[in-house]
Amino acid sequence: MIGLNIVYPVAGTVFLLFALLGVRARRWGNAAFHALLALSLLVGDRIGDLGNGALVLSLIAVATFGRMRARRTDDILAVAPRGNALFVPALVIPAAALIGTLLFKQMPALIDAKQGTLVALTLGVLLALAICYCWIRPALSAPFREGLRLMDDIGWAAVLPQMLASLGAVFAASGVGEVVGGIAGQAIPQGSLIGAVIAYGLGMALFTMVMGNAFAAFPVMAAAVGLPLLVHGYGADPAPVAAIGMLAGFCGTLMTPMAANFNLVPAALLELKDRSAVIKAQVPTALPLLAFNILFLWLVIR
Template identity: 45%
Template sequence: MLRIEHFYWVLAAFLLFAGWRNLREGRFAHALFWGLIAVLFASGEAVLAASKAGNRLPAQLAGAAVILLALLATRMRREHIAEAPEEQRRASAERLGHLLFGPALLIPLVTVLIVLLGAKLRISATPLFAEGNITLPALALAGIIAAVAAIVITREPPIRAAIEGRRLLDTMGWAALLPLVLATLGGVFAASGVGEAVSALVSAVIPADSRVACLLAFGLGMVLFTVIMGNAFAAFPVMMAGIGLPLLIHQHGADPAALGAIGMVTGYCGTLMTPMAANFNLVPAALLELDDPNAVIRMQLPTAIPLMLVNLLLMYWLAFR
């Protein structure tokens, strides 16, 4: 039976490989950085179990490791890592043609199929996936299947997948970790009462009896918090708990489905404007080795601002129909 922890161990093995390669090349900060993350992924279940049992030491060690990661990130420098010669890559691209898109397209296709059919997937009488949220295990398994497909299509040795993955990982550097960290930030903010504080602040500053004022506060707040945290998923629980539920849904009768869906899309306009959205904005600039790390953001601003305004109008029209 597959659980998400099994894929964490696979990821930990890859991160250890990346750390080992960096150690061989004398990039000690990179080696320790990826090695620490590998240990955190591999021991996550043990730390959680120990914490539930009342032993706080493993959790404290994990916290110390996170602090050390932040310190190591200041020592990591983006460097070009050698890849195959351009002539070889062009020849391979011409030989494979559109087959190159196959592995990438397999990831969403396999993920959706597993999510839809996951309950029916069995080996003999044993379910293939454990009960609970199947989306993350489905995505992880789809990534492995796509990697195998890429090896088959390109006829490269399997180790090439790990080598190229490590090259991309070190090209991105510490920014590769930002999406994972930022995704947890919304839950931390919601648990610490930030939503209630936002609600009290908004009620004191804007006329709470005006649906337009509350809607603007919610929509623009989604954009602002996304700019700060880099992820609309992190902003959503804060703004929904602070403004969406108490003011727009309960007080003004907004439709929860329309408010949530369009509010999330509105928040992603902030994703286009911020370097905190590392996977969207910093990572492409690093992979393309652009001189200006904010070049992607500059190109997206003329789209982000009009799209934000259109979303605000749609949200008002559809949430209060």
């Protein structure tokens, strides 16, 4: 059955190529960081919890020592002008992800239903890469050199979403959701649907601001309010509860420096004097959007 067994090798191979290119350019810190990521993706399921823990600590050490450096702007690949047609390969990826997700649901014997979207996304990336090779005809290493340049500009923050999502799973496994649920149960008036919806929506936004990622906040708030109160208590459909809850969490992403890859890295790349400039620009959008998501979820459930 096709699932993560195709996603991880593809991603691991890409990071391995990044590491080799980093060694070739004598960028030792960047090469070590990407090699550790490649090792995690390629053999992470074989080295156990202790080995993966050591990998994570090694990644932190490489990032903390400040040995990672951004690539020079003169390394950018020059491409002949092709107008808006250059967007075609980029649009192939989301199109393949959408079509593949819907199509793979009809192939439960071939594609792991839980990983259908990731499989479709991976195939979309490979298809877009093939289109670029056939159409633009760059050097074999060109896409990976450009990918490495982008990864070097982002730096250690590239792995922040995965780290924070793992943190959310740890919080859920340690019972944080149950504790938060107990507090919420005491604070929400008995039988108040709007109170439960507000607690869920605000909780998703606030926990996302603390953790930096809605994927980290979701396990906590789903266990605390989403499942026990909204789904089991009021009979809400789990799909909109999860989807709109994530949207509420994303509103928190717009307002926190913990989401460094979204809010601090762009400020650094644009060389803004105020590191919080991106967050300040997003808050006027995030707050009304959060209120709308809470209202929308209430209307869906009631």
